[in-house]
Amino acid sequence: xxxxxxxxxxxxxxxxxxxxxxxxxxxxxxxxxxxxxxxxxxxxxxxxxxxxxxxxxxxxxxxxxxxxxxxxxxxxxxxxxxxxxxxxxxxxxxxxxxxxxxxxxxxxxxxxxxxxxxxxxxxxxxxxxxxxxxxxxxxxxxxxxxxxxxxxxxxxxxxxxxxxxxxxxxxxxxxxxxxxxxxxxxxxxxxxxxxxxxxxxxxxxxxxxxxxxxxxxxxxxxxxxxxxxxxxxxxxxxxxxxxxxxxxxxxxxxxxxxxxxxxxxxxxxxxxxxxxxxxxxxxxxxxxxxxxxxxxxxxxxxxxxxxxxxxxxxxxxxxxxxxxxxxxxxxxxxxxxxxxxxxxxxxxxxxxxxxxxxxxxxxxxxxxxxxxxxxxxxxxxxxxxxxxxxxxxxxxxxxxxxxxxxxxxxxxxxxxxxxxxxxxxxxxxxxxxxxxxxxxxxxxxxxxxxxxxxxxxxxxxxxxxxxxxxxxxxxxxxxxxxxxxxxxxxxxxxxxxxxxxxxxxxxxxxxxxxxxxxxxxxxxxxxxxxxxxxxxxxxxxxxxxxxxxxxxxxxxxxxxxxxxxxxxxxxxxxxxxxxxxxxxxxxxxxxxxxxxxxxxxxxxxxxxxxxxxxxxxxxxxxxxxxxxxxxxxxxxxxxxxxxxxxxxxxxxxxxxxxxxxxxxxxxxxxxxxxxxxxxxxxxxxxxxxxxxxxxxxxxxxxx
Amino acid sequence: xxxxxxxxxxxxxxxxxxxxxxxxxxxxxxxxxxxxxxxxxxxxxxxxxxxxxxxxxxxxxxxxxxxxxxxxxxxxxxxxxxxxxxxxxxxxxxxxxxxxxxxxxxxxxxxxxxxxxxxxxxxxxxxxxxxxxxxxxxxxxxxxxxxxxxxxxxx
Numbered sequence: 001x002x003x004x005x006x007x008x009x010x011x012x013x014x015x016x017x018x019x020x021x022x023x024x025x026x027x028x029x030x031x032x033x034x035x036x037x038x039x040x041x042x043x044x045x046x047x048x049x050x051x052x053x054x055x056x057x058x059x060x061x062x063x064x065x066x067x068x069x070x071x072x073x074x075x076x077x078x079x080x081x082x083x084x085x086x087x088x089x090x091x092x093x094x095x096x097x098x099x100x101x102x103x104x105x106x107x108x109x110x111x112x113x114x115x116x117x118x119x120x121x122x123x124x125x126x127x128x129x130x131x132x133x134x135x136x137x138x139x140x141x142x143x144x145x146x147x148x149x150x151x152x153x154x155x156x157x158x159x160x161x162x163x164x165x166x167x168x169x170x171x172x173x174x175x176x177x178x179x180x181x182x183x184x185x186x187x188x189x190x191x192x193x194x195x196x197x198x199x200x201x202x203x204x205x206x207x208x209x210x211x212x213x214x215x216x217x218x219x220x221x222x223x224x225x226x227x228x229x230x231x232x233x234x235x236x237x238x239x240x241x242x243x244x245x246x247x248x249x250x251x252x253x254x255x256x257x258x259x260x261x262x263x264x265x266x267x268x269x270x271x272x273x274x275x276x277x278x279x280x281x282x283x284x285x286x287x288x289x290x291x292x293x294x295x296x297x298x299x300x301x302x303x304x305x306x307x308x309x310x311x312x313x314x315x316x317x318x319x320x321x322x323x324x325x326x327x328x329x330x331x332x333x334x335x336x337x338x339x340x341x342x343x344x345x346x347x348x349x350x351x352x353x354x355x356x357x358x359x360x361x362x363x364x365x366x367x368x369x370x371x372x373x374x375x376x377x378x379x380x381x382x383x384x385x386x387x388x389x390x391x392x393x394x395x396x397x398x399x400x401x402x403x404x405x406x407x408x409x410x411x412x413x414x415x416x417x418x419x420x421x422x423x424x425x426x427x428x429x430x431x432x433x434x435x436x437x438x439x440x441x442x443x444x445x446x447x448x449x450x451x452x453x454x455x456x457x458x459x460x461x462x463x464x465x466x467x468x469x470x471x472x473x474x475x476x477x478x479x480x481x482x483x484x485x486x487x488x489x490x491x492x493x494x495x496x497x498x499x500x501x502x503x504x505x506x507x508x509x510x511x512x513x514x515x516x517x518x519x520x521x522x523x524x525x526x527x528x529x530x531x532x533x534x535x536x537x538x539x540x541x542x543x544x545x546x547x548x549x550x551x552x553x554x555x556x557x558x559x560x561x562x563x564x565x566x567x568x569x570x571x572x573x574x575x576x577x578x579x580x581x582x583x584x585x586x587x588x589x590x591x592x593x594x595x596x597x598x599x600x601x602x603x604x605x606x607x608x609x610x611x612x613x614x615x616x617x618x619x620x621x622x623x624x625x626x627x628x629x630x631x632x633x634x635x636x637x638x639x640x641x642x643x644x645x646x647x648x649x650x651x652x653x654x655x656x657x658x659x660x661x662x663x664x665x666x667x668x669x670x671x672x673x674x675x676x677x678x679x680x681x682x683x684x685x686x687x688x689x690x691x692x693x694x695x696x697x698x699x700x701x702x703x
Numbered sequence: 704x705x706x707x708x709x710x711x712x713x714x715x716x717x718x719x720x721x722x723x724x725x726x727x728x729x730x731x732x733x734x735x736x737x738x739x740x741x742x743x744x745x746x747x748x749x750x751x752x753x754x755x756x757x758x759x760x761x762x763x764x765x766x767x768x769x770x771x772x773x774x775x776x777x778x779x780x781x782x783x784x785x786x787x788x789x790x791x792x793x794x795x796x797x798x799x800x801x802x803x804x805x806x807x808x809x810x811x812x813x814x815x816x817x818x819x820x821x822x823x824x825x826x827x828x829x830x831x832x833x834x835x836x837x838x839x840x841x842x843x844x845x846x847x848x849x850x851x852x853x854x855x856x857x858x
Contacts, residue, residue, distance in 0.1 A: 038802070039800075039801045039802025039803065039804075039839060040801060040802075041801070161795070161798065162798055164803070165794075165795060165798060165800060165803065166784060166795065168800060168803030168804075168806050168807075169778075169787075169791045169794050169795055169803075169806060169810070170738075170778070170779065170782075170783060170784055170787075170791065171736070171737055171738020171739075171777060171778035171779045171807050172737060172738075173737040174737075174803075175737075175740070175804065177740065177741065178737040180735075229728065229732055230724060230725075230728050230732070233744075296838055297804075297838065298740075298742050298748060298750055298802070298804040298805050298836065298837070298838050299740065299741075299742060299750070299804045300741070300742070348802075349802075349804075350802045350804035350838075351801055351802035351804070351838055351839045353838070380741075382744070383742070383743040383744055383745065383748075598798055602798070602801060602841065602844070603801075605840060605843065605844075606801050606839045606840030606841055607840065608840065609840030609842060609843075610838070610839070610840045613840075631743065631745060631747060632743060632745075632747040632748055632836065633747060637836060637838065639832075639833045639836070640828075640829040640830075640832040640833050640835070640837075640842050640846070641826070641829040641830055641833050643829070643840075643842040643843060645843070646843055
């Protein structure tokens with residue numbers, strides 16, 4: 001007897017075949033994913049998996065936009081889980097649907113199931129007798145639960161062109177920002193400068209806003225409405241300058257961030273593995289710092305909302321949130337409405353790279369719309385609020401102690417993190433975490449970000465446990481229980497800082513052991529897939545072959561995302577003058593089975609370029625009064641002329657389960673750049689970003 | 704309110720608006736075009752860029768009075784699915800984006816470059832796009848697509 005594999009995870013909560021797929025008599029197929037398109041191309045990858053399993057022409061398939069009540073609840077589109085969760089579920093469901101039709105056709109044609117051919121949804125029996133899915137659509141009920149089991153699925157191996165790209169190249173309406181229903185009102189908000197700030201009493205907001213602008217004020221929530229977008233935009237700009245605010249939690253001093261992180265109240269979690277076999281011959285110690293980083297979506301967050309004009313309250317929301325059911329849960333708490341009285345529909349926004357203000361702005365829209373029942377309100381954030389008011393990737397301090405034994409092998413590793421939590425997403429706690437929920441009178445307490453449990457990839461501790469073979473490893477994760485700067489999930493979560501710290505220390509340890517960094521890593525790895533990406537990256541980059549050139553350096557780094565996901569090795573080539581320029585990144589990735597080759601390359605390369613931007617340029621600036629980086633001038637990101645050449649190589653593993661690609665490259669890229677700077681200048685950089693100021697500071701410390 | 708005569712994507716249009724109304728607001732709100740995107744409102748990100756005559760300009764902080772009598776081209780005016788501009792065809796072929804919010808403005812800056820320099824070098828392409836931001840990291844694909852389009856146009 002063979003073991004039947006369990007159903008894919010997403011089918012547990014959404015077991016009915018009809019929740020995922022609809023076959024229509026007119027020859028069309030609806031695929032209903034629970035994961036959303038956030039510019040990563042996932043809708044096309046899922047469409048491909050469904051088309052292969054159903055054995056139909058992809059052109060027949062319409063991807064249904066996820067909406068609460070209509071779509072499977074797959075939680076949040078995050079953590080590189082969409083192929084693992086939604087893709088595997090769709091593949092399972094579609095293969096089972098295919099076999100149901102096959103069985104029905106076999107019965108009607110009086111044939112054996114196995115002898116039926118299948119061509120684009122048409123089953124072909126002996127004597128060329130044919131019956132199609134479309135003819136049988138009404139006869140085969142899909143309102144039945146998926147059953148466990150393994151079914152063979154066709155793999156075409158060819159990429160489909162992305163289904164969303166033509167709209168974007170020709171400027172057609174596609175984004176939520178382009179939705180213009182009739183009778184629309186435009187909304188803007190005037191955010192407080194700090195957590196807990198309240199408008200100073202005695203201000204006439206209506207007079208400040210001016211004629212034709214409706215003010216919706218509730219506690220520290222100040223919103224404006226007008227049918228005229230330009231008028232409301234200008235009124236909001238005026239109020240952002242004029243409204244006076246009292247109180248609120250002061251922010252820390254940016255210059256003292258490294259010390260501030262270790263002097264706050266914390267909730268520590270210790271994860272200890274193994275025991276030291278022998279006392280250390282030598283211990284290396286460094287303290288690393290990664291600043292707060294902004295998601296920096298190209299589009300300001302936007303949402304539309306409309307309350308039923310009369311009768312029982314009902315709220316409709318259009319959002320680019322990563323989790324429509326989670327958002328609905330929070331809206332339900334804020335408005336005291338049962339969830340089924342709220343419909344949340346996803347509409348594409350710009351890339352979000354994690355929990356940006358998409359959810360916050362949906363509550364803003366709903367609060368504004370409550371003042372005008374029956375009217376649709378379109379709420380759009382300002383660029384300033386998008387960069388300064390949304391949740392950030394938390395700052396992290398990581399102190400590492402590495403023990404080497406007398407033979408130069410790693411014998412112990414202690415990794416200690418201080419960071420705010422990496423999740424403040426809605427739908428996960430009793431009180432709402434949406435920004436305005438804490439602003440309105442009698443609203444929720446200001447939330448403190450948490451870390452998701454290690455089983456789901458962790459938060460600040462993501463990739464903190466070294467993947468290397470080390471007899472004794474300890475990770476202490478100190479989550480701050482104060483949060484004067486709002487933080488939440490951003491692409492790769494703690495992995496970016498942890499891999500930066502670990503891979504910097506691996507280079508330091510290799511030097512201490514008198515060994516090549518690549519050979520040193522391999523000596524401490526027993527996973528053959530790790531070996532393959534590392535050796536391939538070394539080979540492709542000609543590691544160890546190039547002559548030393550003044551100011552030029554190369555660095556190596558490796559990580560397996562979450563220690564359970566995609567494998568990635570990066571070689572960075574940099575030139576250091578008074579600034580760091582990344583010339584080249586050579587990247588090798590193993591994501592298991594490749595669903596969309598071009599999609600994987602695009603995600604890995606994009607992730608590496610974004611991480612180059614984080615590593616070289618990015619830090620949220622702040623002072624006790626509030627956030628100071630409020631535009632692209634004060635929050636610069638990598639520009640076209642600064643972008644390195646990137647080569648991505650994929651390891652072929654058609655037999656291995658597919659894994660997400662969107663967050664594999666960030667950690668190793670940042671670390672490889674830091675190691676390349678060390679190779680070029682002999683300076684161990686422990687503080688990001690790698691700006692001119694950081695280099696000067698490191699040189700002064702080194703002398 | 705004054706009325707301004709503009710040429711939008713080859714068609715003369717009369718627009719009645721306050722003189723300091725941003726061109727982007729006229730394009731998106733009055734004329735119903737969705738190609739130029741609002742990104743920052745300060746001319747810093749490039750998502751809203753349009754051609755004014757042959758120059759790439761941020762529509763978000765260009766007042767309508769400044770373009771009176773001029774030819775304004777948005778991404779919709781570059782080409783359509785049935786008659787695409789070589790840049791649009793190349794972006795489709797290279798799948799040159801991730802989220803695509805920045806793409807309208809990047810196509811416009813690239814079109815302005817190709818009007819000025821028929822066969823730019825890679826460095827010239829990158830320099831011409833330095834006022835356009837892309838957050839997804841699709842830069843290198845876009846540069847490849849622009850170089851391919853320039854080669855195609857020279858054939």
